[in-house]
Amino acid sequence: MLIKSYIQSIEYYFPQKKEYNSTEDKITGKIGIYERNISTENEIASDFAVQAAEKLFQNSDFDKNQIDYLLYCTQSPDYILPTTACLIQERLKLPTTCGALDFNLGCSGYVYGLSLAKGLIETGIAKNVLLLTADTYSKYIHPQDKSVRVLFGDAGTASLISGMHSETDYIGPFVFGTDGRGANNLIIPAGGSREPISQESGIAIQDSFGNTRSRQNLYMNGPEIFNFTLQEIPLAFQTLLNKSSHEISDYDLFVFHQANKYMLEHLRKKLKIESEKFSIQMEDCGNTVSSTIPIALKREWANQRITLNSRMMLLGFGVGYSWAGCDIVWHENYS
Structure with missing residues (x-):
């Protein structure tokens, strides 16, 4: 029986600061967005990815020492270099035998991440992949640009993708x-x-x-x-x-x-x-x-x-x- 990958757990994290779209503005009802979580000056995207991952480990009771690959999807990296995934590996205290990489994609990124995780697991390269996503688009938006300000919020997520013997394709x-x-x-x-x-x-x-x-x-x-x-x-x-x-x-x-x-x-x-x-x-x-x-x-x-x-x-x-x-x-x- 072949190894098949599946989503074992998901968690997300929002920054505490909120911005609200005016309920009197007809555009608010049209786009269906009434409030957004916004990062403060001292918060960055990787902070939210780390918070989501820590929440996942706590709530799922999964041993983080079993993570052997970290994928981080972001368009808000900490630095041009080094790779932010390397910094997250250290912050989460994942094993040094863990692979880690960033990939720069936006709204298609989570599905891309699932495909990468599936490939790693079902070819036997990894057993447990931690897929993180996080962005802080609010830092890129001019405060007087309503065309995008009313749309975007900041967040981070963590998904644990693992493998099992099965005849079913879960991903x-x-x-x-x-x-x-x-x-x-x-x-x-x-x-x-x-x-x-x-x-x-x-x-x-x-x-x-x-x-x-x-x-x-x-x-x-x-x-x-x-x-x-x-x-x-x-x-x-x-x-x-x-x-x-x-x-x-x-x-x-x-x-x-x-x-x-x-x-x-x-x-x-x-x-x-x-x-x-x-x-x-x-x-x-x-x-x-x-x-x-x-x-x-x-x-x-x-x-x-x-x-x-x-x-x-x-x-x-x-x-x-x-x-x-x-x-x-x-x-x-x-x-």
């Missing part, structure tokens, strides 16, 4: 997609090697919609991101259905990247998914980038919308452009 199959032509539609232009930070890049300018930002701030072309999502995600959805040999009716729940309610509802209706089978979990935390899917999974388990052996489809999409989807079956030993 997979997968579909992936990339279209770098859309990179400029969700970007921080300045700060990397292509455009180093300069005095000019820090000058803030107001756009025609009244939003202020510099080239050191996050920029999002909302209409183009929306069009990309409605064009590519239905194709990925159908490809995954074909690859898994399942019908929509075979799934107990669909958990997509929690971008905003307006976008998700358009997708749900276009894909003809019943609202009872569609997860929306963002109104009190916002779009937390690579953390949205694991947060939704943990909450849906707590709400008992996920039960033992539930079959789910996960789809992440966004910055890059990058998208990824997979099937998962909720293993009965989930803690």
Whole structure:
């Protein structure tokens, strides 16, 4: 019997500081986000990843000495170098025999992480993989740029992926997609090697919609991101259905990247998914980038919308452009 990977446990962590979207603003009801957790000046993304991991070890009673690989998905690293995963290994006191790496992806990142964990476990390279996600987009957003400020919140998550002898695939199959032509539609232009930070890049300018930002701030072309999502995600959805040999009716729940309610509802209706089978979990935390899917999974388990052996489809999409989807079956030993 082959080794199959499965999600053994998930936890998440939010910073304590809150920002609230105005209930009098019609955009708030449209996007379905009423409050967001925001990092303070002294908090960084890896702090939230570490907090989530410590919570996971405490609540699952799992011996962290059994972790033999650490994957960290972030676009908010501690430093250009060293790799933040190496710093997290030391902070968590994981074994020095543990592999550790960062990967820079946004809203598709969690599904990518599951694919990496599955590959490590099912090829015998690792037995227990700790998959962490965390971002602090709030630090990249100009306070007077309402186009993105009302959407994004900060968070960290930890998922424990392990292996067992089974004939059942608990994670997979997968579909992936990339279209770098859309990179400029969700970007921080300045700060990397292509455009180093300069005095000019820090000058803030107001756009025609009244939003202020510099080239050191996050920029999002909302209409183009929306069009990309409605064009590519239905194709990925159908490809995954074909690859898994399942019908929509075979799934107990669909958990997509929690971008905003307006976008998700358009997708749900276009894909003809019943609202009872569609997860929306963002109104009190916002779009937390690579953390949205694991947060939704943990909450849906707590709400008992996920039960033992539930079959789910996960789809992440966004910055890059990058998208990824997979099937998962909720293993009965989930803690």
